[in-house]
Amino acid sequence: MVSAVSFQKVSRHFGSVKAVDAVDLDIEPGEFFAMLGPSGSGKTTCLRLIAGFEQPTSGAISIFGERAEGVPPYRRNVNTVFQDYALFPHLNVLDNVAYGLMVKGIGRAERLKAAEDTLALVRLPGYGSRMPGQLSGGQRQRVALARALVNRPKVLLLDEPLGALDLKLRENMQEELKLLQKSLGVTFIFVTHDQGEALSMADRVAVFNDGHIMQIGTPHDIYQRPASRFVADFVGSSNVLPPEFVKLHSGQMRWASLRPEAIRVKREQDANGIPADVVALNYLGASTRIALDVNGLRLHAMIPAGQPLPEQGERVTISFNREQIHLMDGEA
Amino acid sequence: MRSDRNSSAPIALKIAAAAGLLFLHIPLLLIFVYAFTTEEKSYQWPPPGLTAKWFAVTWNRPDVWEALALSLKVAAISTLIAIILGTLCAAAVSRSKFFGRETISLLVILPIALPGIITGISLRSAFSLMNIPFSTWTIVLGHATFCIVVVYNNAVARFRRTSGSMIEASYDLGADGFQTFRHIVLPNIGTALLAGGMLAFALSFDEVIVTTFTAGQQQTLPIWMLEELVRPRQRPVTNVVAMVVVLVTLLPILAAYYLTRDGDQTAGSGK
Numbered sequence: 124m125v126s127a128v129s130f131q132k133v134s135r136h137f138g139s140v141k142a143v144d145a146v147d148l149d150i151e152p153g154e155f156f157a158m159l160g161p162s163g164s165g166k167t168t169c170l171r172l173i174a175g176f177e178q179p180t181s182g183a184i185s186i187f188g189e190r191a192e193g194v195p196p197y198r199r200n201v202n203t204v205f206q207d208y209a210l211f212p213h214l215n216v217l218d219n220v221a222y223g224l225m226v227k228g229i230g231r232a233e234r235l236k237a238a239e240d241t242l243a244l245v246r247l248p249g250y251g252s253r254m255p256g257q258l259s260g261g262q263r264q265r266v267a268l269a270r271a272l273v274n275r276p277k278v279l280l281l282d283e284p285l286g287a288l289d290l291k292l293r294e295n296m297q298e299e300l301k302l303l304q305k306s307l308g309v310t311f312i313f314v315t316h317d318q319g320e321a322l323s324m325a326d327r328v329a330v331f332n333d334g335h336i337m338q339i340g341t342p343h344d345i346y347q348r349p350a351s352r353f354v355a356d357f358v359g360s361s362n363v364l365p366p367e368f369v370k371l372h373s374g375q376m377r378w379a380s381l382r383p384e385a386i387r388v389k390r391e392q393d394a395n396g397i398p399a400d401v402v403a404l405n406y407l408g409a410s411t412r413i414a415l416d417v418n419g420l421r422l423h424a425m426i427p428a429g430q431p432l433p434e435q436g437e438r439v440t441i442s443f444n445r446e447q448i449h450l451m452d453g454e455a
Numbered sequence: 456m457r458s459d460r461n462s463s464a465p466i467a468l469k470i471a472a473a474a475g476l477l478f479l480h481i482p483l484l485l486i487f488v489y490a491f492t493t494e495e496k497s498y499q500w501p502p503p504g505l506t507a508k509w510f511a512v513t514w515n516r517p518d519v520w521e522a523l524a525l526s527l528k529v530a531a532i533s534t535l536i537a538i539i540l541g542t543l544c545a546a547a548v549s550r551s552k553f554f555g556r557e558t559i560s561l562l563v564i565l566p567i568a569l570p571g572i573i574t575g576i577s578l579r580s581a582f583s584l585m586n587i588p589f590s591t592w593t594i595v596l597g598h599a600t601f602c603i604v605v606v607y608n609n610a611v612a613r614f615r616r617t618s619g620s621m622i623e624a625s626y627d628l629g630a631d632g633f634q635t636f637r638h639i640v641l642p643n644i645g646t647a648l649l650a651g652g653m654l655a656f657a658l659s660f661d662e663v664i665v666t667t668f669t670a671g672q673q674q675t676l677p678i679w680m681l682e683e684l685v686r687p688r689q690r691p692v693t694n695v696v697a698m699v700v701v702l703v704t705l706l707p708i709l710a711a712y713y714l715t716r717d718g719d720q721t722a723g724s725g726k
Contacts, residue, residue, distance in 0.1 A: 176626075195631075196627050197626050197627070197628075197630055202628065203624070203627045205624055207618060209621045210621075210624075211621060222625070222628050222630075223629050226631075270624075271628075
């Protein structure tokens, strides 16, 4: 099967800055793919390389089997939802959505009909005659989505599309985007710095750092089996265990990760456990996060609501199953 | 600051404001009145008699037509050059970063800050150094230096308000460079260019100082008027010309005012 998007040793350097450095990547057709990473990690540059706004310094990019280097953005069957939406302020909503069809020379009646249909798809029917300035942030986001989808792209790129929305709206849009993607079957590539968003929406996630991909995998893989300290730390705040600690508890001199919810905290002293001091308690609603100090090593544990909580400064005993310690392949 | 819209200004302030406006505009009316006077050698008040014959006299003076034609030609060409170069320069400065960008920005604006006499002298000596004879084009060149600034300033302000991703969005949706310019860039900067162009045209049309250094023996309308005032013969002809110029320029200025007012509202609401 041909990949929707394929990177082979793709680099994009700006002078001495290696924004993207020798990245290999294969995105399957129909996949919801997330590029996750802190700002400046190269994820947005990767998206712009696919859109055609950037050209690779070296390496090969293919979109559905066709080489994309040197092909301008307007000759790619790829559309983008921009972070700031980039709606055209002088056109009404319907003309904004129909723009892609207009520049392709499709007749007025036909393109406005298609634009109406697409507006209904993003649940904004009847908004066509409004100007972008009259819409709320969430509505503009939907218009931007409709404007990209009306061209029936093979790949839809989304650049932090939910970043400017408030929490409630963001959660609704996450579900809607996911449903839309499944019903259209279009490949979605989604850039975000929010690991919760990436994990909840994507079929697969690529974690970026410093122009490299640190790990590619399903959200479950990334969350449960981070390959490196960076991934463990960036995705869902796993505890990173140094080799000395791991050797003591599982026998191998290797870096490892341990999920906070895998740590059990007991208030009484127990010779089988590890003594720890409670440094801080953070109430999160469904659970409470406890910061612990184990001989100078800082660990976090999650205690579900309803279970007895220790007090700050109290000495407790922690324990965990040895199988829960995940050795990281990405660390020597 | 009081923000009460119903509160009325004190009567003294109203009188002062009215007096100020009258001071500005009564001389204009005087010019109109003198266009009808029967006294042709000096400006005598009150006019000894009223006549409309100066309109016919003006109509039949070929030097008026020549000066007017030259002024219109120079203003039109200078404005066209300013719109093209000013817009391109504004696009470069506001849409990309390159070495020397701030310097270029400053150099473009400089001609309007420089006294016209400096621009005039330097252009004249440059022309004579390069053995360029005076022609319509030397006047156009002189006028373009400050016309570009006006268009550039208008365009730069508009480009700064236009998000760069809008142009990328247009490419992304399948529009090539020309289509993007036609459908996205032009509608967004059009009113700014119109306003800048009108202003550039007006500046060029009544320019005297730079023109005296770059015109040689040619006469643009303002230079013709200046010369005419010195001669004590058929003086009201100058007033007739002035009156026609005021009336004719008022229309496009009003049009530009209404056009840009609406345009600004549309562009502003898109933010």
